Amino acid sequence: MPPLSRLLTPKPKPRTLERDSFDFTLGDGRSIRINRVRDPRARRLRLSVDERGARLTLPPRASLVSGERFVREHGDWLAQQLAVHDGDDGIAPLQRGVTASLPLRGRMLPLSWHEGRFTALQFDGETLAMQAPARAGQAALVRALRDFYEAQARADLGRWLPRHLPTLPRAPSRIRLKVMSSQWGSLAPDDAMSLDLSLVLGTPDAFEYVLVHELCHLLHRDHSPAFWREVGARFPGWPAQRDYFHAEGRRLKAGLRRLLAC
Incomplete structure (x- = not known):
């Protein structure tokens, strides 16, 4: 002793x-x-x-x-x-007047550049348009891009959550979107959920799978067989999405970091 x-x-x-x-x-x-x-x-x-x-x-x-x-x-x-x-994945750092496309929901969408009174990225469902004053610097452009991705991600969450929450004991206390180094999502002890912002660059099915995965942690905090039964019952195609992340995950994370210079 x-x-x-x-x-x-x-x-x-x-x-x-x-x-x-x-x-x-x-x-x-x-x-x-x-x-x-x-x-x-x-x-x-x-x-x-x-x-x-x-x-x-x-x-x-x-x-x-x-x-x-x-x-x-x-x-x-x-x-x-x-x-x-x-790599040669078509995702380069954001450059004013040079970047011609941006990733969103598993697609590369055409991007046009325009001078305007304020800096904002607009989306009509098929094409993107970045408007900015002539004096706007790189930081303002990147901030507009990040705000756009966060808004698009929250719009997706807003469509999916009403389908999943009624069969859960409670909702997450809050949902935060951020750039995560290795994880795709996490659920804190206070039920606060974090999701990787790069999910909105990938396919919607992959994004929704991560959401369901973290929601199931409201029922089981571990990765026990009971947890995976819940995931399978709520999202039967989850193994295909896991394979998608194995194949494309590094590219998605690297692409977002390159675009946001972080």
Whole structure:
């Protein structure tokens, strides 16, 4: 049995991650932003790339200079990995007057650009039109795009929820749309639901499946057989949607991050 003094002495709080970012120029002249994380658990320098971009992980004692030198030494590898993750999926960063289409509900819809008194993205059911004052900057355009996607996602939720809520014990306390790194949805202990905004880029069936999945957690907080029976009863085609996310999920998340520059 450990000494009483050890039991009564409070454990030191674990050190938290320290995050920032820096700009790096690739061999072809492109400038990219690299997320830098100092991790108290890390034992060595590590460079990684995923749908969120490039990330440099440093151990506690590593200097910033050594980290940037490490990135330079692996510059060719970094460029190759970024090319793999960017892919040729037709979703490029939003550019005024250049971007000619945007993803929505599993389709690429044509986009036109117009000068107007305020910045807003409009949709007639088949085509998109972005209007903005001449002085509007990139931040305003991206904000308008995000507002549009959130409005479209909430319109979808508004159509689906009345069909599912009557057979549930209660509704979610609130529903929040946000950019999620790996999950598609979650349900907090207070019944607040979070859904990944990139769901509105994919097919409606896939989006509705995630909603049903999280609603079923109001009945079963785990992923027990009873939980999956509820999902199957309420959304019989769910295995096909799971396969859809396996095939297209990374592309959807990467596409939204690229468009919103986040």
